[in-house]
Each structure stands twice: as C-alpha cells, then as structure tokens.
Amino acid sequence: MKKQIAILGSTGSIGTQALQVVEEHPDLYEVYALTANNKVELLAEQARKFMPEAVVIANEDKYIQLKEALSDLPIKVYAGTDALCQIVESGPIHIVLTAMVGYAGLRPTINAIKAGKTIALANKETLVVAGELINDLASQYHTPILPVDSEHSAIFQCLERENPVHKIILTASGGPFRTLTMEQLRSVTKEQALKHPNWHMGAKITIDSASMMNKGFEVIEAKWLFGVRPDQIEVVVHPQSVIHSMVEFEDGAVKAQLGVPDMRLPIQYAFSYPRREHLSGERLDFAKYSTLTFEAPDTTRFRNLALAYEALHQGGNMPCIVNAANEVVVSAFLKDQLSFLKMSEVIEKAMSMVPFIKVPTYNDYVETDAETRRIAAELVINGMNK
Ligand SMILES: NC(=O)C1=CN([C@@H]2O[C@H](COP(=O)(O)OP(=O)(O)OC[C@H]3O[C@@H](n4cnc5c(N)ncnc54)[C@H](OP(=O)(O)O)[C@@H]3O)[C@@H](O)[C@H]2O)C=CC1
Numbered sequence: 170m171k172k173q174i175a176i177l178g179s180t181g182s183i184g185t186q187a188l189q190v191v192e193e194h195p196d197l198y199e200v201y202a203l204t205a206n207n208k209v210e211l212l213a214e215q216a217r218k219f220m221p222e223a224v225v226i227a228n229e230d231k232y233i234q235l236k237e238a239l240s241d242l243p244i245k246v247y248a249g250t251d252a253l254c255q256i257v258e259s260g261p262i263h264i265v266l267t268a269m270v271g272y273a274g275l276r277p278t279i280n281a282i283k284a285g286k287t288i289a290l291a292n293k294e295t296l297v298v299a300g301e302l303i304n305d306l307a308s309q310y311h312t313p314i315l316p317v318d319s320e321h322s323a324i325f326q327c328l329e330r331e332n333p334v335h336k337i338i339l340t341a342s343g344g345p346f347r348t349l350t351m352e353q354l355r356s357v358t359k360e361q362a363l364k365h366p367n368w369h370m371g372a373k374i375t376i377d378s379a380s381m382m383n384k385g386f387e388v389i390e391a392k393w394l395f396g397v398r399p400d401q402i403e404v405v406v407h408p409q410s411v412i413h414s415m416v417e418f419e420d421g422a423v424k425a426q427l428g429v430p431d432m433r434l435p436i437q438y439a440f441s442y443p444r445r446e447h448l449s450g451e452r453l454d455f456a457k458y459s460t461l462t463f464e465a466p467d468t469t470r471f472r473n474l475a476l477a478y479e480a481l482h483q484g485g486n487m488p489c490i491v492n493a494a495n496e497v498v499v500s501a502f503l504k505d506q507l508s509f510l511k512m513s514e515v516i517e518k519a520m521s522m523v524p525f526i527k528v529p530t531y532n533d534y535v536e537t538d539a540e541t542r543r544i545a546a547e548l549v550i551n552g553m554n555k
C-alpha cells in the first residue's frame with residue numbers, strides 16, 4: 170500500500186524537496202494534502218501535478234485565487250489556520266511532514282499527533298517551544314516522531330537499540346560569518362547572511378544558521394528527540410557539512426553519518442523508515458574533500474548558542490520565549506530594522522522581561538508567544554537598534 174503523505178509547507182525548501190522524493194517513488198508515496206501560506210501559484214501548480222485530495226492555503230485572503238486556479242480539478246480547497254489544523258487529522262493520512270516554518274507549526278503538529286499520524290518533523294520550532302508537551306502527547310497517543318533535520322536524522326541513523334547514548338555531537342557549519350571578528354559582525358548585511366556556505370534553505374533558517382541560533386535550537390531539539398541531558402549535547406563546528414552529526418557510546422566509540430549536503434536524504438529516510446530506498450543524485454566523493462576540519466564554537470561572537478543552552482537549562486517557557494523573540498528579530502533583521510549583533514541583545518532582554526513559567530500548559534505557551542512578540546517588537550522599535 171502506498172503511504173499517504175500530508176506536506177505542511179509544500180512551497181518551501183523542505184516541501185519542494187519532499188515532493189521530489191515523492192516523484193522519485195510514485196510506487197511508494199502519494200500526496201494526500203498540500204499546504205502553504207501565500208504562494209498560491211506554486212501551490213496550485215504542485216496540486217495539478219500531484220493531484221492531492223486537498224490543498225489548504227493558510228492566508229484566507231488567497232482562497233478565491235486558489236479555488237479558481239483549481240476549479241477544473243476534483244481537489245478540495247480550504248483556507249485558514251483552522252482548516253490547516255484539521256486537514257492533518259484526515260483518516261487516510263499515514264505521515265505528516267511538518268515543513269512549515271516557525272511557531273505556526275505547533276498547533277497542526279499537536280493535532281496530527283493526537284490523530285496518531287506519524288510525524289516527519291522538519292519544523293524544529295515545535296520542539297523548541299513545547300518539547301515536553303509534544304513528547305507527552307506522542308507517548309499518550311503512541312505517535313512516532315521521526316527527525317528530518319539533517320543532524321537529528323544523522324543521530325537517529327547512528328543510534329543502537331541495545332546501547333544508551335553517552336554523548337551527542339552536533340555538527341555546525343559555522344555559517345557565512347564563521348571567521349569574522351566581533352567588529353566585522355557589527356556591520357554584516359542580510360544579503361551576506363542569506364548566503365549559507367553549504368545549504369540552500371528558507372530565509373528564516375538561513376539567518377538562524379548565520380547567528381548560530383539554528384544550532385542552539387538543534388541542541389534543544391536533540392534533548393527532546395533523544396532524551397539526553399544538556400551536558401550530553403556538544404556542538405562542534407565542521408565547516409564542510411559532510412559529517413551530519415555523531416553519537417558517542419559508553420565505551421568511547423563514535424558513530425557518524427556522512428553524506429553530501431542534500432535534505433532529500435533525511436526527508437526520504439523519514440518517509441521510508443525503517444527501510445532505505447534508492448535516492449538519485451550526487452554521492453559522497455571523498456577525493457573531493459581532502460580535509461575535514463573541526464573547531465570549538467565561539468559563544469562570545471555567536472551569543473545565541475549560549476542563550477539557547479541557558480533556555481534549555483532553565484526549561485519551562487524559556488525556550489518558547491527565545492523562539493518568539495528570535496522570530497521577531499530575524500524578521501526585523503530581514504527588513505533592515507535591526508543589526509546582526511542586536512538580534513542577540515533583544516532576545517536576551519526578552520528572556521529577562523517575559524514572566525517565567527516552570528510548568529507551562531498549552532495555553533501558557535500561546536500567551537508566552539504573544540507576550541514575547543509584543544515585548545520584542547517594542548525592543549526593536551524603542552532603541553535596541555541604537
Ligand atoms: N530548509 C532546510 O534545509 C531545513 C529546514 N528545516 C526546518 O524546516 C522548516 C521549513 O524550513 P524551510 O523549508 O527552509 O522554510 P521555507 O521558508 O522555505 O518554507 C516555509 C513553508 O512554510 C509555509 N508557511 C510559512 N509561514 C506559514 C504560516 N504562518 N502558516 C502556514 N504555512 C506557513 C510557507 O508557505 P509560502 O511559501 O506560501 O510562504 C512555505 O511553504 C523550518 O522549521 C526549518 O527550521 C530544518 C532543517 C533543514
């Protein structure tokens with residue numbers, strides 16, 4: 170039987186690559202639903218090609234345009250975030266790929282978990298914001314969560330059923346500013362930040378990689394996916410992005426997963442798990458990489474990594490605060506309203522201003538997110554950029 174897949178965020182970097190995986194294996198996978206936020210034309214084009222049962226556009230203003238674009242096809246068309254959250258519950262769906270960006274991924278992921286759908290998790294913000302809640306729900310509803318993030322897929326591929334993990338070693342590219350001094354970091358532009366050395370990704374995660382908040386988020390994501398303590402998660406900078414991450418076991422043995430930087434592999438592995446299927450494209454040619462290098466991360470120049478560890482240690486709603494503040498500052502940086510280094514300053518200030526909640530409920534997360542966005546936006550406007 171073909172696996173029926175819902176792709177949340179099909180018009181993005183992960184979403185479009187997921188569709189390439191489906192296209193390569195029409196005998197294994199079928200698209201049940203596609204969703205996007207604004208890109209109606211691309212969504213309609215994808216729907217025409219993959220003929221899903223339903224499409225959802227989150228922005229309700231785009232509904233008529235999408236409905237008209239697909240009026241000759243028997244595809245159900247919906248709009249709005251409620252529809253997006255409901256579509257994941259549809260009976261025939263086996264796997265929900267959460268490839269939408271940001272906090273918006275939380276609610277549909279919760280619904281999909283409650284509906285017992287296997288989660289192929291690309292949206293790391295879900296676990297950053299509410300890792301404990303998500304894990305509790307996944308246990309309660311016996312729902313598997315399979316990592317798509319390249320580092321976490323690598324770790325997942327290295328795990329051994331019989332042997333506990335001693336340490337997780339997350340590799341980081343270091344981003345485009347890896348070698349810059351603090352002084353040089355003061356004046357970097359969004360155009361420079363958007364040029365990741367190894368990966369073509371959406372704008373938000375690319376800025377997060379440049380500021381190393383992406384790695385901080387991945388540390389938090391690793392805690393919830395693999396049940397390890399913060400002191401068991403180490404970050405090492407590996408500029409070539411060939412080793413996607415490593416696991417150290419009790420006896421000191423270290424296992425790594427290597428490959429060319431290509432997100433289709435972790436996406437496909439989450440779809441095909443526990444099997445491996447053929448994947449077209451470039452293979453690792455060791456002769457091309459005469460040196461693989463490693464260095465310790467610098468949390469003075471890349472303060473976000475330290476802030477994420479701090480949030481992980483504090484727990485409660487603190488990672489939610491960091492996530493919301495980060496979404497605000499990244500958006501401001503992309504609009505040239507905030508400088509690169511000021512992003513960390515706003516996040517740190519927000520961490521000290523938003524009320525801390527040790528054991529948050531879902532509603533607490535919703536309120537924390539809203540309150541942090543309000544405070545961070547004020548900080549951006551009122552002087553943090555001076
Ligand atoms: N790109 C990568 O290689 C990797 C990405 N990830 C994670 O995967 C997720 C997606 O990243 P990426 O594909 O790069 O992001 P993109 O920006 O390329 O794509 C985001 C997708 O989400 C949709 N979307 C955006 N906002 C909303 C919203 N409010 N409601 C519903 N849909 C929305 C977009 O729709 P539209 O196009 O219409 O705006 C688009 O389809 C992120 O959480 C990221 O951290 C993790 C590892 C690697």
Ligand SMILES: CC(=O)[C@@H](O)[C@H](O)COP(=O)(O)O
Nearest residue numbers: 318319341342343344378383
């Ligand atoms: C492809 C992927 O998983 C990204 O999260 C990538 O790892 C970003 O690279 P860095 O954050 O290491 O620069």
Ligand SMILES: [Mn+2]
Nearest residue numbers: 318319320387
């Ligand atoms: Mn990653």
